[in-house]
Amino acid sequence: MTTHNPQDLVESLRNHLADPNAPLSFLLGAGASCAVPQKASSAPLIPNIQQLTTKCQDSACAENEEFSNAWEALSAECELREESPNIENILSRIIMKKEAVGEGETLCGLTRSQLTSLENIVRQTIVSATAPPENSIPTSVPHDSFANWLKLSARRKAVELFTTNYDVLIERSLERQRVPMFGGFVGGYQPFFHSESIDDSQLLPPAEWVRVWKLHGSVNWEICDRYADVRIIKGDYPGSGQTILPSYLKYHESRKMPYAAIIDRFSKTLNQDNSLLITCGYSFGDQHLNSIIYTALDTKQTSNVVCLRFGNISPGDELAKIAQEKPNLTVVGQNGGVISGKWGNWKLLQPLSQKTDSFMRFVFKNDPPEKGQEATPLTGQVLLGDFNSFCGLLKTMLPTGEAKDG
Template identity: 30%
Template sequence: MSANEDELSPVFSSPFYDAIQRFEDLLSQSGRAFLIGAGCSKCAQLPLMAELTEKTLESDGLDDDSKNILGSIQGLFNGSSPPAHIEDYLSELVDLIAIANRRGAKNAVAKTVTLGDVEYSEEQLLAAAEQIKQAIAGIIGGNVAIGTHRRFVEAVHRSRRPGKVTANQSVDYLILNYDTLIEDSLALCRVPYADGMDGGVSGWWNPRTFDRQDLGARVLKLHGSIDWHELPETTLPYRIADKVDMSEGQEKRILIWPASTKYRETQLDPYAQLADRARRALNPLRGTQRVLAIFGYSFGDSHINIEIERALKGSAGDLTVMAFTHEDAPVGKLKEWHEDQSISDQVLIFANKGFFHGQDIRQSDQPLLWWKFEHITTILEGGR
């Protein structure tokens, strides 16, 4: 028995095997969407948020101003629970940029923002934000082990279990990560998909690509992507090949948004367009069944949580959420949904030490580990 099979053996035994069958049956019979968070990238040898934070703080790509700004913001989060990470720091920074920008637009005397007894201009804050994004892109943009993600895409789009019929509809992938693992896997598995970009290695933002009729998947990068860039004349992203020289006065900024930023990006396209597409993916037409499977997400993004909850409550039972969590039992937002009688029957929770679905609660005295992305992939492949 392989290490994978050994770790999974408890979930293929009573009383949890029935929960696995529910998971498979829902995915094979309903319109499907997947919400994929940072935890799904660990098996590709990309860092989790704590490690990404540490690596970014230590990055040689940050100049003295940026290091001081980031260090001061980190200090503001001392004692936070759960511990703050680089996206929280970046969110704080872009909020500070908005403050400086608003003061400047009103010609206020105090145009700067004070951090650690040092005053910083909007330009210094913007430079720091860009350097932090560049550092993040450098950390997660290197070589990756894509094997598990390819297997996952194959399992989702080409069912391998005899007797299991995979739903024919286009699959919506709601991606919270900046990496391109899902897009690369879809391409390598020859699944026609749209991510809002038109063109080729270099491309431009064109949301009409999402409306193509031949799509096997739509990829909604809700927080942007490390291969998206913003040029001075527009906030809409471009995909620019590495070999393209942009030195002719064309500043190329990485277009990613931290999870909780309230800065201008969240109100403009493409973010607003992506949010609208995600909302459509979560809200099925009345009488049409829809399932949202959530992997690798810690429910730390209030915007995402609000949209899921609204969709659950507005769907009249047509939306089902299946959430996999490393927590032993539902906590935070998942606990709220499980205890909310108006929607609890629509929420299936696959926790580390139990299965929770309304009044159906099955607890385990040992870790189930079905929340690991590599194990989810094995289950989808029909393995056990």
């Protein structure tokens, strides 16, 4: 049976992260935000997509029986279309029906006015769940370590940070660490989204600035129609959820501008020579993003993607099977992974030394010894898919005395 040495994996990853010349980008999904616990419990501060869907369903069903029945019908429609009945797909279908229903007609048992009310309930629930008040956020969050590493990394090319998350935890941590960032908005009164500054490399800030691209919108983006043109602006926190971008609205009217520009940026980033994309907390549930990733891997042989997955995986999982056909796609699960197209479980070649344990202890956990066994097993679990562990690894790469949070 094939095995992979986790120490080789981690050392290779550290070398790539330390290379100042390599085009480096990250894609953070819901798992990165779920890594932050609430102050008073171990429950996630920000819910994952399934938990968020349940919260929205509970809010809708608590309103009245008509909304409850409509939710069941919308979920059934998603399943018939072989789509996951998650909140993004549910919200997409609500909006499509709101625009399709005629006066005096109903769809899923709801009038246009009722569909609008249901949409507003969903959006407000998303904002409430993903925009926690400041006093509920723990003193130290892994995003702080991530931001500190970005601040102290000497790079000749700007780091491109993409996220599907609605929350602003990463922006908060970057500001706490005084890291300059740019996300396509310009202005001082009501910063507005300026797509030209993304398309023109001469308008982009220098390498010292981190570029933060919110692929699915943000809790503090708003639609502003007070001018001759409709624009997306950065509004008050937490906002109304107007620009939470489900799959349908990503291609519709004013919402299309930020999504199309950022998606184009994502494609250009991946298609650079020797580019490296690291995903963490991303479940590969957005088929449009997946298509861009896989196309870049096929057409740009020097591009590489390292996918850090939370929990166990198997060689029969869809992503693992794809990685076995694409040698420049590395998939790292807790129990094993796919490297250079080959599946294998984790096994050290030799016990960890004092030197290697200084960084391996954050990301590798030895299996417990069997009864009567004295030596620590060489097998174990790789924890890189946990955003806390990944950020712990980043802290080990900082100069002595600089590994601090906040």
